[in-house]
Amino acid sequence: MRLGSPLNALLTGSSILPAQLADPHLEIDPDQELQVIHNLVRLHGKVPGLGLMAGSEYHLTTYGIWGYALITSPTFRQAVELGLRYLDLTFAFSKVELKQSAGVASIVLSVDHLPPAVRAFVAERDSSAIQVLQRELFGVSLPLRAMEFTFAPNAPMSQYEAMFACVPQFNTEFNRATFDEQWLNLPLPKSNETSAKFCEVQLESLLSRRMQRGGVSAWLRNKLLADISSSPSLAQIATDHFMTERTLRRRLTTEGTSYRDLLTEVRQTMAEELLTSTGLSVSEVSSRLGYSSPSAFIHAFQKWHGCSPRQFLDTRPEQVKRD
Structure with a gap:
């Protein structure tokens, strides 16, 4: 909408009606959301940093109980592990993994399972969203050793630097954010063990209901x-x-x-x-x-x-x- 497209154009082929978006209980399945992403990329794919812009709109509060579970986790590691465990309850389309080796940790995003037309957008959107979540968990950005993307840049370097606080590498083998492994052990400022356990029970229940529904x-x-x-x-x-x-x-x-x-x-x-x-x-x-x-x-x-x-x-x- 901010880019000037009518809502109907963004919802084309998704079976989502504009009036339905006002329903707070509306559940949109992945195929519907992917169709909206296709429409967005088709209409605005040449806008510099489209994926970065989209990712910046995802905040901890956007994710409901999943976001609150991250906030109340004892450490950054536990927040990451819990987040990945219940990733199906989020908006992410990337397959996300945490990898560790020789004092270095990496968040690796795979988009090869997606249609080629939307891969770069999804990788940028999900990487940016993760960066926003990390920043909100600590109140500051943890320094990245490197940020890598498998595709060519879609925006001026200044936009990437503003998001990741470093200059990414492009046309690499992986979509990956790399940082010192020690940051995983940092305590989170709003951790609460009781709340974290309550949230995980709720997340497990949500995932079970989603599985049972269909x-x-x-x-x-x-x-x-x-x-x-x-x-x-x-x-x-x-x-x-x-x-x-x-x-x-x-x-x-x-x-x-x-x-x-x-x-x-x-x-x-x-x-x-x-x-x-x-x-x-x-x-x-x-x-x-x-x-x-x-x-x-x-x-x-x-x-x-x-x-x-x-x-x-x-x-x-x-x-x-x-x-």
């Missing part, structure tokens, strides 16, 4: 869609969300499905879409879907359709093809 299978399907290239195991997904593999498997069985069935379903759906609408080669599609080799993908595709990916495409001459 069923565990719908939740897991969305997890796989977001991370299909690495095809995380059921055990890893269960561990990441603090439940046992047995519990997660039992819930899926109750809903009449299994991890293997959902993984096959997601791969089949995405294979058809990638082959017919992106122009990616069979080898590239195989990699995107997490297969160990193109031959393994071709074998699976033949089981689904009774023909090879190339034969499948040959029956659709109107679609984009690429050898």
